Amino acid sequence: MKKKLLAVAAAGALTAATAVPALALENEFHGMFRLFGTVANYGQSNSSTGATSGSTLTAPELADNAPTRNFVEQRARLMYIAKANDDLKLVTHFEIDSRWGDSSYTNGRNVGGAIGADTVDIETKNVYLDFNIPSTPMNFKVGIQPFIDSYGGIFVNADIAGAQAIAKYAGFTNTLGFFRFTEAVGTLPGKADRDLFVADVKYDITKDIKLGGSYYLMHSDLVVTPGVGNPNAYTHMVGLNSSMKFDPVTLNVFGLYQFGDNPGPISSSNTGNAINTPATRNSKVDAYALGATAKAKLGPGTLKLAGIYVSGEQQTPAGAAGKDTGAFQAVAGESNFFAADMYILLRNKYNINSDRALVHTVSNVTGGFIGYDANITSKLFANVNVGAAWAAQVTNKGTASEPDSNYLGTELNAEVGYRLFDNMTASVLGAYVILGDFYQKTKGGTDNNFDDPYRASLMLNYAF
Amino acid sequence: MKNMVRFLLLALMLFSATASHAATIKVFVSEFSVTGAPNKDELKSTLQTLLASRLTNESVLSVDSPVGADVVVKGSYIVFGKVFSIDAVAKDQGGKVLARAFQQGESQNDLIPALGKLGQSLAGDIAAKVTPGAPEPTVTRPTVAPAPTDVVRPEPTTPDIIRAQDQTRTASGGWMSQRLSGTLSGIAPGRILSNDSREYFIVDANALRLYRKGDSLKLIAEVTFSPRERVIGIDSADLDGDGTPEAYLTMMDGETLASQVWVVANDTLKRVASKLPYYFRGIALDGKDYRIYAQQTSIGQDFYGDVYELVKKGDRFEIKSPIKLPRFGNLYNFNRFRDAAGASYPVVINEDGYIIVYSAAGEELWRSSDKFGGTDTYFKKDDTANVRTTGDPYRWIFLQQRITVTPAGDIIVPQNGGLFVVGNMRSYKKNSVFSFAWNGSTLDEKWHTKQSQSYLSDYFYDHDRKELVILEVVKKEGLIDKGASTVVVKKVE
Known part of the structure; x- marks a missing residue:
């Protein structure tokens, strides 16, 4: 299947390259700059390079008498698109991140904010060719490109190397895709790797109802240690999704079922334990995710509702000792449910390098969220969100470490912003989480007495 | 005898040169106005120099100062997209319009040839209308012919001072x-x-x-x-x-x-x-x-x-x-x-x-x-x-x-x-x-x-x-x- 897909993609690229006339190049630029000034009482310590990286917010980040810290971080992105003609363009996308004061005169990503700056820190996010086959409804995207699943990103929302063939016709949008996540280091190229195959269909039943379905196949063959792990794990995902508009309400619902071989933790790492994942032979996965979001016009703004259930597993670690797992296997650090509009419970769409959340990788969570976005004037806006979340399953079941409750906590956040210019906003936001007993207490009587995590930020956001 | 012949030849050459100079019309080309083109400041003087040199012929002489010039030429260079138009108007010292002319082109490669044609055209018109050294031209020309319909002409310029x-x-x-x-x-x-x-x-x-x-x-x-x-x-x-x-x-x-x-x-x-x-x-x-x-x-x-x-x-x-x-x-x-x-x-x-x-x-x-x-x-x-x-x-x-x-x-x-x-x-x-x-x-x-x-x-x-x-x-x-x-x-x- 892989070879066929690649052959189709290569043939498509060749056809496009020979069919298109040579015309003047159009240069298209996009980009963004975001700056966060934050006061918070949670987050990891500096790494050895000074860089921050996103992660799940767990102990010891949560602490009794957690120290307050303040930091400023910034992110710039530049996208350059070289458009040869209506049917062919090269898309490139770069990123420059740093936290003020992190380090300088060095080489590495996410740094360069210390005095002196002068750091080689440009990251390449995307480089891909986007082309149409003239006189057909076919579009191809080939290269390192952004990809989000059809479920709001709960499985994967990342930049991945791969190829997509997309056909739009008669109300259909059909996609076939192949993505290579990782290769194990120290192996022959393409010998031990993790790939995702995508078949996705969307159909506009009416202008206000869209129905979609998809089948994802993950093949994990990262194992390099004989006798350890499952050398050929096939994990299947089938799902349905739908968007409907019943004025004034817009509704999205989705469900995704995951079954087959347990792929183990799906991460971007290709060293250490990752090269032997899935770590357990013959472990199976039987997991699912359900979600719904709704928006409705109300007063001067929009009322938002969202809910999600993503299955978990009681065993620790999930799928250990040859046992099957019920935990949904999302891509670690590359999945999200932005519709919740949380800052601490779940990842937020605006977070950058200090991105931390109680549920960072979408798994083992049940949540309900309600919010309201208000346009106070044409320039002044505000929003408020409340969300509560529970673990779908408590871990360490039957042991003294078993959490006293599956209640993760309740977050209240609010933002007030002003559109300084069409493309630029300045806003002040705050988020506070009342930690639940999933974190605070255990069945064994431990009372962690963690401080409730909070943050307050000033954000400047400029996008073009 | 040889010296006498040399003297006569020299005198003849000087006389002819003086007579020739006396018959030329002194034309001063002022700095161009430039619209829609990059390097405006540079182009203003460059175009001035180019046109001045291309105006000169046996009847017309470009001079470096408006003082004493019989005719003053003002030019404009306008670019719309890739099309340019060079327009010039020649006036006598009394401000009376003697001639107008323009040239256009579709790329920078056409610019210098267009300036050459413009210079020749203006020089011809000026020579036909102006008596050298005379305060008023003795011949009046009808106003410039309307542009053909397939030619881009800028609209009349707005007066410098709007009342x-x-x-x-x-x-x-x-x-x-x-x-x-x-x-x-x-x-x-x-x-x-x-x-x-x-x-x-x-x-x-x-x-x-x-x-x-x-x-x-x-x-x-x-x-x-x-x-x-x-x-x-x-x-x-x-x-x-x-x-x-x-x-x-x-x-x-x-x-x-x-x-x-x-x-x-x-x-x-x-x-x-x-x-x-x-x-x-x-x-x-x-x-x-x-x-x-x-x-x-x-x-x-x-x-x-x-x-x-x-x-x-x-x-x-x-x-x-x-x-x-x-x-x-x-x-x-x-x-x-x-x-x-x-x-x-x-x-x-x-x-x-x-x-x-x-x-x-x-x-x-x-x-x-x-x-x-x-x-x-x-x-x-x-x-x-x-x-x-x-x-x-x-x-x-x-x-x-x-x-x-x-x-x-x-x-x-x-x-x-x-x-x-x-x-x-x-x-x-x-x-x-x-x-x-x-x-x-x-x-x-x-x-x-x-x-x-x-x-x-x-x-x-x-x-x-x-x-x-x-x-x-x-x-x-x-x-x-x-x-x-x-x-x-x-x-x-």
């Missing part, structure tokens, strides 16, 4: 309104009153205003909308046949199309329909009847399906008669014209700003080399799926400028230009309006308006009055400042 009484008049005898507060985004014609004055519907993102044109624009009525609503377009037509045009406002309510229709009643604005799920645009397809057309949106597509004609039945508005669009076409960037044989040609401005002419079968026949259109009018839709990549939770959808087709089959399109147009950030600084005619193979330019140093946010062409009515943003909205706009009426003779 107070001229402030409401454009160089072509048109009209200019006073400064209007706000960054206005759309204009549509309203009623023509008994005294022949015209009313205009003008919108910004949050208000509809009715102005009446007199010596200035007088605000007659105004309605404002909630911050959740956004006006993205205004058109007018008399669909109910009562003799009074209705205003068709394309509006977004949040992310929902919720357009409205307003009428004028006793100098007030009255809403007659709301929550209409259509984009509106007034179009005279094939240059025929001006009608309101509509298009819908869907969950997955910004512009969904065909374009329809909007009709009013009683109190209700319905859509009928679907029109298939060519590639890149949507309600806001397309029109259709017919050639002399009656063949129909859809025309669009694509997302990159190029005019594309299609055959009726949808085959692309021609594409402009220069970019046209250009707009800062947009609405946003939720784009959470791509926010991780774009950094913007919204997708911006820009609505292209109108393509007008006249009853004669000519095509009128505006052209906004600027320092930069990057992604969603538009910084249009100047505009011009162009007219084209289809010659069977390409669109030929017929005329264009003098470049204006403002962003053209909207316009309409009144064929009956032969007027271009242009809404210009003369100052963009700032952090605190609301910006300013003006309405300019230009005569198209």
